[in-house]
Amino acid sequence: MSTHDNTPAVVDQTTHDRFPNPGMPPHRPRRADVDERASRRAALQVVIFFTLSALGSIAFLVAYYVIDPELKGTIIGIGEINLFHAALGVTMAMSLLGIGLGAVHWAKTLMPDEEVAEDRHPPAASDEDKAAVAQQLSHGWRSSQLNRRTAILGSAGGALGLFALPLIVPVAAGLGPRPRGELYRTHWQDGLRLMIDPSGAPIRAADVTQGSVFHVMPEGWVGHQAFEEHGAEEAMISKSKDQVILVRLDPSIIKSQKQRDWGVDGIVAYSKVCTHVGCPVALYEQNTHHLLCPCHQSTFDMTDDCKVIFGPAKRPLPQLPITVDDEGYLVAADDFREPVGPSFFERERPGLLMGDDA
Amino acid sequence: MSTTRHVPQGADGVRTDGPVVDEAPPPAYSPDQASRDAKFPGVLGPVDERTGLVKAMRFGLGKVFPDHWSFLLGEIAMYSMVICLITGTFLTFWFVPSMGHITYDGSYVPLKGVGMSEAYASTLDISFEVKGGLLMRQLHHWAALFFIVGLALHAARVFFTGAFRKPRELNWVIGVVLALLAIIEGFAGYSLPDDLLSGTGIRAMNGFMMSAPVIGTWMTFFIFGGEFPGEAIIPRLFIAHVLLLPAILVGLFVAHISLVVIHKHTQFPGPGRTDGNVVGFPVMPVYAAKAGGFFFVVFGVTALVSALVQINPVWVFGPYDPSQVTAGSQPDFYMWFSDGALRLLPGFLEFTLFDTVWSMNIFLGSLLLLPLVFIIMGVYPFIEAWVTGDRREHHLLQRPRNAPVRTAIGLAAISMYLVLSLATINDILAIKLQLSINDITIILRTAFFVLPVIVFFVVKRLCLSLQRHDREKVLHGRETGRIVRTPEGRFFEVHEPLDEYERWHLVNHETPTPLALTDGAERDVHGVRRPAALAGGLRRSLSNFFYKDSIPAVTPAELAAAHHHGEHEALDTPGAAAAIGQHGEAVSDIPGAPVSGHVEDENVGAVRDS
Amino acid sequence: MTSLAALRRSPIALLVVLLLGLTFTGTAYAALQPTAPTTDVAAAATQAEDVEEGRKLFLANCATCHGTNAEGVDEVGPSLHGVGAASVHFQVATGRMPLPAPDVQASRNEDQVKFSEREIEQMAAYVASLAPGPERPDAQYLDLEGADIAAGGAAYRTNCAMCHNSSGSGGALTRGKFAPTLMGVDEEHIYEAMLTGPQAMPVFNDQNLTPQEKENIIAFLKFIEEGGNAHGGAGIGNVGPAGDALFIWTIGIGTMIALAVWIGRKAA
Incomplete structure (x- = not known):
């Protein structure tokens, strides 16, 4: 009806009058309160729910013992x-559900539906309580002579501060070996054949x-053999x-000379x-020569020494130098020349982990 | 004329006179009957003499809980946690938390003869050899998801209604810690079967722990007992999952519930509800039946879902093998925001400093983001209290629209969270929507910064306009949709005034104003800003940010003025006024609603005694 | 199987059912299996006719993009020299070729195959006559008799799952490309795809995955397709936790909230 802006300027609450709280609205009776038939019907429904529940429990036991688990x-x-x-x-x-729905239906239709009010009390203590506590604290402080015996206070503090260490340190220190050179090495070495996973067949160029x-x-780290010879822990590592x-690229599309040199006729191996x-x-697109990681979509360009072209990874995948042995099978020419896998703090400074061995 | 009564405002502003007479016919039961039959059950006597149980019962049975569906969201979480404890105990009887290598020889054909960890093999056995074991596994996993969904929605309800305000800040912090522990607990449990999907999750965890500056490598070796994967991580996650974290979770949960009992539950504002009372149903019998019944309802729904919908079919994924991976490698949804951040953060954030590697592309989205989200949530109540300078207790909830800036901040934060979460399923989105995964990633990177700003402004405007709409409704009544034509040919839509109970919902809220800090000069005698003044300046500008657009609730005076205004307008044409008067009366057939049209508006806004 | 037909399943019975099912879906195709190559003169004559017929079909349907001698057209269609009969059969019989319109990648479209099995054979014979390439698989590797499902699963997880998902439901690749679902794909088409590496998919030649290993992988996929993994209820899209999340945030919590609203509302 009116089109004027009904938003006034910010007003100070305290000087303005406000509507009073009208109090609880009048109670409106339910059907079951006024109609005996509705009330009986509700009671019957509750009984049906509970009965269905009991039948469900029995049916469960019957199903458990009678139905074939392979059915x-x-x-x-x-x-x-x-x-x-x-x-x-x-x-x-x-x-x-029989129990749950029955109980709720019962509560809603037959139990009292008039809301009641309960007063709140602030959680804070009364002044009297506060004074009593102040008295207790003060009494404790003085009667134990803590106010005068600072040496006790200091030594007790020190003792309490240290007693947990004998419990914590052996747990924390015993959790694992400290990192040393493991992250800089793999099991690849000069002359080890490249084997197809999981069949374990060697690969001719x-x-x-x-x-x-x-x-x-x-070679020696494929399939069941790895677990039998080296144990599960080492095999999983x-x-x-x-x-x-391992893929073969047309040597003419390989952009890096190092990549070509570390491969065999365009056959290149990457971590x-x-x-x-x-x-x-593991997702190799043979038409684009992209490698995609399915976890976070880092994309590596195989024609460009596996540099990152998209996604959250920073470093290229390390290349494994390979060559061909006397029988024409592909073999590693060396281990990886840098650590494989995720970055870690000491990656560029092995000395931090290995000390003099680095 | 007017019977407006000035009663004390604020927390105790309930009209104390003239309780509304209940016109209902005599109920099937009245409390007198109970008083006549009341007899103390003798068996309780000896127990009470030794435990003081009866005092506790008196306190507990009479407690009142307000009724609102949104108050049950927390109960969904609570009951789901209990279901997890029950079903989890079942699973521990068969689960073998070991990474020892064995060859599978169970009934699932596609894995016969395949080497796997004992953890994975025992999970297969629970699924295929133990009768009902698969149902328990699925119950456990679905209940865990319901736990976290319930918890998230409960936290959202508490946030958007301002239930975290004094005296409940501490309980909010406990809740936030519970949420963090719940997702860690979930992640640990999800990792235990040692299948290909969860193993990939542990691999990512190993990677992001390694990204911690300085201590990352050491920390990873200590947690994994050496190099990845080692043989320690599953047993360690197991004991964390079944003992350490549940113990802390249950302990904090008890503290959470105890504080609810101490504070009594918050309630939505409404007629008769004040900051000084709690209106609802007593535990005995209504709330016991409703809350107890709801436990069975939640359990029943979870059972139904577990019966019909497959979850975490570990046999499909195969045993974990670090050289294998599956497309669609996602964690459970509660870890999505972190995994999504890892997908969005660009690689150039990794840098080398003095030959040491700083992988910010990983660290920011995992080890930093996880605690950061929860720290921000945890401190929010204290920031808001500082900004508003409000030190009073609050037991009445706010409608989200009446706290526009908070609502906008909350939804903007949720939009950021959703962007990160969606980033985790960028590969699934790409195939389902036939989009390029690269485009999706780039769009989401942009959206992470742009969307929250848009959401903030849109939501704030929306809240303000809803508040204006509320004012409009109070001042001019509800639109009835009935058009009246006056003899002069003018058209009116008949507005029906609100009764005092309806109106109270729209006018009870307070309108905060920006703080006007008056604590001394900002600059000292030399003109240098004082540090305190600096904080004061920040506080003032934040307060301004929160409340400068406040729209106050309608006051009785405004309502009266609006009606005079409307009356004058209407009385320009006497016929029109008469028409409106008639129809306005005709539709006021709601019981208890005062019959009034615009013509007799002197009485509108006045409290009527019945 | 009907809902009431109880079927007892021991592992052997399962295998029997599997094979029965495969026979079922493969019958139509099996009738059209090419006969093993012979040195018979008559057969050679038929082959020459096939090549000629195939050339005509090729010129009419494929030459626009692949060139009149299948030498390829820059930026439009690749050369078909050396792709082999297997590749032609895979691309045409799955409806990927002829490509209706340029797209990021051709999609399977078996309803739109406009050539008879005979015509496809003729085109394959023509392309195979241009340069040697992979031939269509031997029927003995498609009957899945004696295939080792477990070994197939292991090979699948190492070589295929990263793109096609461990449940065979497919996955995304870069820039809009995708690995399609493997459910409902004919045995021979799966074999030919492995052998020829269509589009972004790499080639798995017989030295990489032996014909027996390929058969094992197909048997593993058919096991999934026949519902071998259907334990514990309906899988939501078989995409892992994404499906679970979708369910719990919609139907799951929706049901709970509906019940909570019912509990919180006053009775009539």
Whole structure:
């Protein structure tokens, strides 16, 4: 009706009158309060809920002992599923929902629905309590002579400050070995053959056709053999840092001379461990020669010494120098010449971890 | 004429006279009956003499809880936590927290003869050999997700309604710590099966721990017991997941609930509700039935979901092998914001200083972001209290629109969080929406900075206009949608005035004004700004930022003025006034609503005694 | 299988069902299997005819982009010398070629295959006659008899899962390219894709993955397709935690909140 701006300038609350709180609104009775039939119906509904719950519990036990755990079937809208699992879950849900819905329905329809008010009291203590506490503290302080015996105070403080150390230090220090040279080495070394993971077959240079990709582990570190010979812990460490991706590129599109020199006729091997947080950079696009990490989308250009062209990684993937042995199989010419995997603080200064060994 | 009564304002502004007469017919039950039958149960006597139980019962059974669906969000979290404890205990009977290597020989064909850790093999056994084990696993995982969703929504409810204000700041901080622990607990549990997906998560965790400046390498070696993956991380995460973190979680949770009991629950403002009371249903019997029933409802829904919807099918992913990875490697959603930050942060943030490597592209999004988010959340109540200078206790909640800047800040923060979270599923978005993953990443990088600014301004404007709308409604009544044509050919929409109970919802809130600090001169005699004055200046400008656009609630005087104004306008044409008067009366058929049209507006705004 | 038909599954029964299912989906195709190459004179004559027919089809349907002698057209279509019969069969029989319009990558479109199996064979014969290339797979590697599903799974996770997802549901590559889902793909097409490396996909020649290993991988994928992983209810898109998150934030918490609203509301 009126179009004027009804927003006044900021007003000071204290000088203005305000509407009073109108108090609790009148109570409006429910159907079950005034109609005996509605009330009986509500009670019956509650009983039905509770009964359904009991039936659900029994059905669960029946399903548990009677239905074959391998039984499968198709449920419309969901597809083929294991019916044993579904039956257990649905009967359990029925057993629980029956109780829950019954209790709530009961509370809503039959229990009193008139709201009541309870007064609040500020959590702070009364002045009397405060005075008593002040008295207690002061009494404790003085009667224990802490106000006069500063030596006790100091030594007690020192003792309490140190007693936890004998408990904490052995735990903290015992958690793990300190890092030394591990991060700078892998299991690759001169002469180790490149093996297909997981079959463990050696690779001839001729087998690596353009466009193909080989997931490679060092000789002696593939499949079950690695676990049997080196134990699970060492085998898993090997898997986490020795993994290599091998492709053949047209030598003419390789941009770096170093990359060409460390490969064999365009066959190049790179660490598969992302230099970001260490996921396997395993997605090789053979038409663009990009390597993509599925974890955080760091993208490396294989034609340009695996430099990062997109994503959160900073450093290129380390290249493994390879050559061909007398039988025509691809072998490593050396270990990686830099640490593989995620960056770490001491990466460029091995001396910080290895001391004189560096 | 007017019967306006000036009662004390603010916390105790309840009208104390003339309680509303309840016209309902006699109920099926009245408290007198209970008094007649009341008999102290004898069995409690000996217990009470030894424990003092009855005093506690008297305190507990009479406690009043206000009824609102949003107060149940925290209960969803609480009950889900209990479900996790129950189902988790079940799982520990079969789970083997070991990274020892074995060859699988169970009933799942595609993994027969495959080497894997005992942790993974025992998870497969729980899924396929233990009857009902898969249901328990899925219950445990779904309940964990419900726990964190419930917790997040509960925190949002508390934030947007201002429930964190004095005296509840400490409880908010406890809640924030609970949230942080909950996601760490979730991550630890998600990692335990040692499948390909969770192993990739641990690999990323190893990478981001390594990025910590100076101590990263050492810390990683200590936590993993050596080089990645080692054989220690699963047993260690296991004991953290089943003992250490649950103990802290339950302990803090008890403190959280105890403080709720001490403070009593907050309530939404409404007729009869003040800062000095709590209006709702007593524990005995209504709230016990509702809250107890809701536990079974939450459990039941989780069971139904677990029966029909697959979660974390570890057999699909295969055992963890550090040289393998699957497309769509995401953690559970509560870790998305951190993982998304790792996807968005550009690589150039890593730099080398004196031959030492500083991986800010990783560190910022993980080790720094995780605690930072929770620290910012934790300190917010104290910042707001400092800015407003409000030291009073608050037990009445605010409608989000009545705190426009806070609401806007909250939603802007949520928009940043969502951008980071969406970044985590950039690969899924790319295939589902047929977009380029690179474009999505670049758009989200921009959105992280731009979106919160837009959201802030839009939300703030929206809140202010909703407040104006509320004023409009109080001043001119509710639009009825009925158009009246006067004999002169003018058209009016009939507005129906609000009754005092409806109106109270729209006028009860306070309107803060920017602080006018008057604590001394800003500069000393030499004209140098004093440090305190500097802080004061910041505080004043923040206060201004929060409250300069405040829109106050309608006052009785304004309402009266509006009606005089409307009356004059209407009385330009007597016929029109008559028409409005008629129709205004005709529609006032709501029980308890005072019948009044614009023509008799002297009485509007006045409190009527029934 | 119907919802009521109880099917007891021991591992062996499972394998039988698997093979039955494969026979089911593969029947139409199996009838059209090319016969093993022979040195028979008659067969050679048929082959020459096929090449000629294939050349005609090629000129009519493919030459615009790939050149009249399949030598390729710069920036439009690659040379087809040496891609082999397997590549032609894969691209045409899955409906990827002829490409309806230039796009980041060709998508599978089996409803739009406008050539008969015979015509595709003829085109394949023509392209194969230009330069030697991978031939279509031997039927013995497509029947999945005696295939080792577990070994297939291990090879799949090392070589395929990073792009196609461990559940075979596909994944994203850079700049809008993607690895398609492997569910519902014909055995031979999967084999040919591994052998020829279409589009962004790398080549897995027989030295990298032996024909037996390829068969194992196909058997593993067919196991998933037949519902072998369907334990514990409906998978939401089979995309891991993203599906779970979508469910819990919509239907999951939506149900809970609806019930909470019901509890908080006064009864009528």
